[in-house]
Amino acid sequence: MRRLFVWGGALAVLGVLFVGLAVAFAARSLPSYYQLKATQTGQTIVVRARDGSEIVELGPSYGQWLAWNEIPQVMKDAMISVEDRRYYSHFGVDPVRLTGAIWEGLTGDDRIGGTSTITQQLARNVFLNSNRTLDRKLREAVLALAMEAKFSKEQILELYLNKVYFGGGAYGVDSASRKFFSHPATELSTAEAAIIAGLVKAPSRYSPTADVDAAVARASVVLRLMKEQGRIPQDATVDPSAVRLKEDNGQNSVRYFTDWALPQLDLLLPETFEPIEVWTTLDVGMQRAATAAIQANTPGGAQGALVSLDRDGAILALVGGTDYVQTNYNRATEALRQPGSSWKLFVYLAALEAGYTPEDRVVDTPVTIDGWSPRNSSGRNAGEMSLRTAFAYSVNTVAAQLGNEVGFGTVASMAKRFGITTPISTFPAMVLGSSEVRLLDMTRAFASISEKGNSVEPYGIVKVTTAEGELLYQHERARQAQLIPDYVAAGMTDLLQTAVNTGTGRAAQIGRPVAGKTGTTSSNKDGYFVGFSSGITTGVWMGRDDNARVGGLQGGTAPARAFAAYMRYAVKNRPVEEFETELKLPEWQLEPDEEYLFGEPDDYYFIDEQGNLIEPGRGEEGSRDNPFPVEGERLPGDLDRPRPPHGPDRSEDDQAASDDFLERATGSEDRRPRPAPPPTPVPQTTRSPVQR
Known part of the structure; x- marks a missing residue:
């Protein structure tokens, strides 16, 4: 027993020395109060409609920073009552709660929780993650001790109330008050303070915008604890269910749009953590409609x-x-x-x-x-x-x-x-x-x-x-x-x-x-x-x-x-627009007219009275090698019969070859003398109309 006592005492002294050195080192490494006050834990994104109006605010919202003397006393009392009733008497770690946690560990509960003081919660929120491990709890305790050594109780509680997460993207009591009640935290009532204080345990579960009944029930627990601890009179009547909550516009159909649009920021912007405003194409009136x-x-x-x-x-x-x-x-x-x-x-x-x-x-x-x-x-x-x-x-x-x-x-x-x-x-x-x-x-x-x-x-x-x-x-x-x-x-x-x-x-x-x-x-x-x-x-x-x-x-x-x-x-404010449905088809798709069937004049071959083909363009104009007459001149035979017209003026009775030529070609000509026929155009190429 003597050896156990001696060695146990020695180990305790060494442990105290080790913790003291760790706390001293941590305290020297901690940022100053003003540095902690200036830091933020995430990016705020304000989304605006096409007219510039704000449609939703996403990410952390911090509201206004409230100094110690600006925070309503009822808000301080509500938070201490539900989160850390011995806040003013411990040195960063509550021995009573710590003993309870050790007992939970010895009895087989592998979850280490329910032990954090306000100072420990602040240390976790600012410096650590939320993993429920023994290593994290030890570091949390050391940091809490260091913060208690470096800052006053008032400074710690001020930092906590301005930085703790209350759900819905709201960090700090002022942001939470504006989000849930539409007014700054300096105007909080007792019932509203109880609702906000109750959110810290489970912001999503007790959010008044998600479940009003759960938020009211949790606030009732906070009010009971405040009465038990003498922070409000026993006969005080406070009804949290009568609190008027702000309508939550952040959970309407606009979120379908923001869920699609905002991930694109990863591609559109360089990495940044500063607050930004995103101006979108969304029309608020059309979205409602x-x-x-x-x-x-x-x-x-x-x-x-x-x-x-x-x-x-x-x-x-x-x-x-x-x-x-x-x-x-x-x-x-x-x-x-x-x-x-x-x-x-x-x-x-x-x-x-x-x-x-x-x-x-x-x-x-x-x-x-x-x-x-x-x-x-x-x-x-x-x-x-x-x-x-x-x-x-x-x-x-x-x-x-x-x-x-x-x-x-x-x-x-x-x-x-x-x-x-x-x-x-x-x-x-x-x-x-x-x-x-x-x-x-x-x-x-x-x-x-x-x-x-x-x-x-x-x-x-x-x-x-x-x-x-x-x-x-x-x-x-x-x-x-x-x-x-x-x-x-x-x-x-x-x-x-x-x-x-x-x-x-x-x-x-x-x-x-x-x-x-x-x-x-x-x-x-x-x-x-x-x-x-x-x-x-x-x-x-x-x-x-x-x-x-x-x-x-x-x-x-x-x-x-x-x-x-x-x-x-x-479309009520837009002019009426008639549709353009007139088809201006390409040349290959047009129904060709009769003129097109004849082709261009330069593509014609002419036939003389003996049936021989004569190419145009040879010799002088009007010569026997060139069947095209000079303007106003006629070839033999033209006096009796003009050259057949081309294009839309051509009648159905017009024919490409003369009767004389056809009779001679078929051997059925009569021997009566008749004037020589004019040169007769024959299309070189023809096209058939596209029909369906």
């Missing part, structure tokens, strides 16, 4: 998504689901779903580029391609119709024939050309939209048609500045590429406009020109509508996340109605 349109029209049990692009690719509104708090999965930018007949955009683009026009005649008839026999949604076949009608009423058999004629690989290449980034099948059924796509990509493709065939690159960030206004990034519009000829874009716009005016997309009408296309997949699993008007292109998808059937869902019903509800608001 889009959210309301999706929530009001999405069938029960289903989800909806919407993307709206300006003509330069700026994202005006983006909704990834019916409720961000319920599910933050972004169906507008991440979900891969079948687009149904809206995919026919690429089929008809390939057909128009190959030479079809909206007036060309096609036949709706049963067809089988490589063992696949598509059927129309009506179950019937209507026979001959125009290409325009086939598209407007989304005739599947015609789309299948067109895809087979131009080539399924050609259709896939057209989709890739217009920005589809997902894998595309080249099986025949691909013409009906069997390949999965993202809504954002489909909307981008339709936006390129709206822009007369020019490429459109979606973007959401206009510029990034520091909090002081220094420019860090400025968006530059991507160089446009002409994806298709103008006449193909005009023809496609013609088809899309007809689909809304008289076809399957009639529910998308908004009282001004609209062009668009519906899409419905098998068993009504997906409903699509994508269209444009007045320079704004909007895509809508609806369906279930588990890909189950949605009763009555078709692209021309709920998605088209949501499109119309949103677009009425989106």
Whole structure:
């Protein structure tokens, strides 16, 4: 026992010396109070809409720094009561709580927790991580002792209350007060102070914006402890449930947009940890209208998504689901779903580029391609119709024939050309939209048609500045590429406009020109509508996340109605724009007139009365070697019969060779003398009109 006592005492002295040296070394290494006051633990990002208004603040928010005498006493008392009741009596480590932690370890609880004083928590928040290990707890204790040796209790508590995390990105009591109650911490009431103090244990669980009941219950515990410790009167009546909370705008549908846009900062900016402001393309009014349109029209049990692009690719509104708090999965930018007949955009683009026009005649008839026999949604076949009608009423058999004629690989290449980034099948059924796509990509493709065939690159960030206004990034519009000829874009716009005016997309009408296309997949699993008007292109998808059937869902019903509800608001301040649908076809695709059939005069050969071919351009004008007379001069025989006219003035009775020549050539001429025939032009080359 004597040896145990001696050696134990010696080890204790050595331990004290070791801890003392460690504390002394740590105290000398600690930053000053003013350095700690100036440090921040993360980056604050303020996101602004296109009009400059703040739509959400992400990352840590610190509010105003409050000095010791500016912090309400009730806030100090509430924090000490719930987090460290012996704060003013210990030296950084609470021996009572430390003994309890050792007992927990000896009894088999492998979690070392519940022992930290306010000073230890501050040391952990500023210098360490949150790993619950013995090594971290020992370093935390040494740092706490060092801080108690270097700073006063008032300084430590001031640092703690201005730096501790209260959830929702709020660091410090002033930031928390402004976030949850819309006023600075200097105006905190007892109930509000209790709510804030209760957040430290579990900021996410007890956040009043996430669970009001949990926050009130936790605040009640804080108030009880304050009464037990004599920090408020026993008969004080405080009702935390009566506290008026600030509406949380940070958890609405805007977060679908910020979740998509902000990760791009890693590519757009050099590494920086200073507070920044991100100016975006989002229109707050349009975002609200889009959210309301999706929530009001999405069938029960289903989800909806919407993307709206300006003509330069700026994202005006983006909704990834019916409720961000319920599910933050972004169906507008991440979900891969079948687009149904809206995919026919690429089929008809390939057909128009190959030479079809909206007036060309096609036949709706049963067809089988490589063992696949598509059927129309009506179950019937209507026979001959125009290409325009086939598209407007989304005739599947015609789309299948067109895809087979131009080539399924050609259709896939057209989709890739217009920005589809997902894998595309080249099986025949691909013409009906069997390949999965993202809504954002489909909307981008339709936006390129709206822009007369020019490429459109979606973007959401206009510029990034520091909090002081220094420019860090400025968006530059991507160089446009002409994806298709103008006449193909005009023809496609013609088809899309007809689909809304008289076809399957009639529910998308908004009282001004609209062009668009519906899409419905098998068993009504997906409903699509994508269209444009007045320079704004909007895509809508609806369906279930588990890909189950949605009763009555078709692209021309709920998605088209949501499109119309949103677009009425989106275009209300824009001028009405008529679509350019006049086809200015290239020369090779024009129906040639009679003049074209004759070719150019220099291409003619002439025949004399003996039937010999005479090349033009030989000898002097008007000579026997040159059958072309000088202006006003006639050749023999011209007095009785002028040379046949060319071009549109030529009558049906005019013929290329004279009756005399034909009679002599056939041996049936009569022997009556008749004037010599004029030289007769014969076309060197002819073309037949392209007919379908």
